[in-house]
Amino acid sequence: MSMRILRAGLAGLAIILVALSEGVAHEIVGNRLFPATLGIDDPGVNDELSIPTVAAFGTGDDPSFRQRDISGEFSKRITETFAVSLGVTHSHLGTPGGPTGMGADGFQNLETTFKYRLFKDPVHEFVMSVGLNIEWGRTGAQRIGAEPFNTTTPTLYFGKGFGDLPDTLSWIRPVAVTGQIGYAVPGRNSTATFGVDPDSGNPIVDTEFHPHVLNWGGTVQYSMPYLKSAVIDLGLPDFINRFIPLVEATMRTPVANTLTSGSVTTGTINPGFLWIGKGFQIGVEALIPINRQSGTNVGVIGQLHFYLDDLDPHGIGRPMFGSTASPATPLARN
Structure with missing residues (x-):
């Protein structure tokens, strides 16, 4: 998954809509609510x-840069099963060893994702979707790493809850796993940089090959809302019953055209939690690099996420074409 920022007045719209919130909704499959991760x-x-x-995190460069990203994403259903999202990220790269605030700033390339839900099984709490992500080259600042060419990533997404386990394993029923796997194809195989050898004065060519990358990852979640609504009500405070502790993994593996990039897998393990409110959720996770190439310190990520299909189901949260299907069960809204 990339991080993105939404421009214009949608932020103010979302804040207004929070006051109108009356429920909790997202991808509901049987008794299972799959939250945004x-x-x-x-x-x-x-x-x-x-x-x-x-x-905020330390990059895997040598020397490492301190990077801060502020981002957002807006997703809109065209039909009940098809949505288009738009997003972009603003990055600040701090100078290694330099004063705080010094470095480079700019927007990453604009991204568009088209996603279609293929299959939904309420009994077994299983859902599968396919998507196509396009990173639009030359829409971001090359000084902070935005590429001058498009990158296209077809992706498969899935989610599986364990609510269909027998009564002897009822305490595991709140567990769910989600995952995605995508294949990123750059629009350019290589980039050549021309220069002059300072010693001989002869022209030189430096060629960077752009690899095809397997983007893969997953989550393991334990839903306190599911525990209360579909397994057992322990009488815990409502504040506790809205938590979903989880661990995410986000990985990148170069698999082709890797002459200059190498084929080392990079990524992070992200333990944290989501807190599901009425029409919104808050998430916080640590970013733990899996190796030196992935980063130099433990970072952090936080997000405020609005469920527009619940905040305004007859307006901005309604599919552009067709009617909205009602949730399979009210349990996930408790």
């Missing part, structure tokens, strides 16, 4: 707004 995209197709998403 921070590291990878969830398997649902919904009207939603993530703004802001804020992350």
Whole structure:
């Protein structure tokens, strides 16, 4: 999953809509609510707004840069099963060892994702979607790493809840897993940089090959709302019953055209939690690099996410074409 920022007045709209909130909704499959996650995209197709998403971490460069991202994403259903999202990220790269605030700033490339829900099984709490993500080259600042060419990533998403386990394993029923796997294809195989050898004065050519990358990851979640509504009510405070502790993994593996990039897998393990409110959720996770190439310190990411299909189901949260299907069960709204 990439992090993105939404421009214009949608932030103010979302804040106004929170006051009108009366429920909790997202991708509901049987008794299961699959929430929006921070590291990878969830398997649902919904009207939603993530703004802001804020992350801070040390990059895997040598020397490492301190990077801060502020991002957002707006997703709109065209039909009940098909949605288009738009997002972009603003990044600040701090100078290694330099004063705070020094470095480079700019927007990453604009991204568009088209997602279609293929299959939904309420009995087994299973959902699968396919998507196509396009990163539009030359829409961001090359000084902070935005590429001058498009990158296209077809992706498969899935989610599975364990509510169909027998009564002897009822305490595991609140567990769910989600995952995604995508294949990123750059629009350019290589980039050549021309220069002059300072010693001989001869022309030189430096060629960077752009790899094809397997983007993959997953989450393991334990839903306190599901525990209360579909397993057992322990009489816990409502504040506790809205938590979903989870661990995410986000990985990138170069698999082709890797002459200059290498083929080392990079990524982070992200333990954290989501808190499901009425029409919105808050998420916070740590970003733990899996190796030196992935980063130099533990970072952090936080997000405020709005469920527009619940905040305004007859307006901005309604599919553009067709009617809205009602949730399979009211349990996930408790």
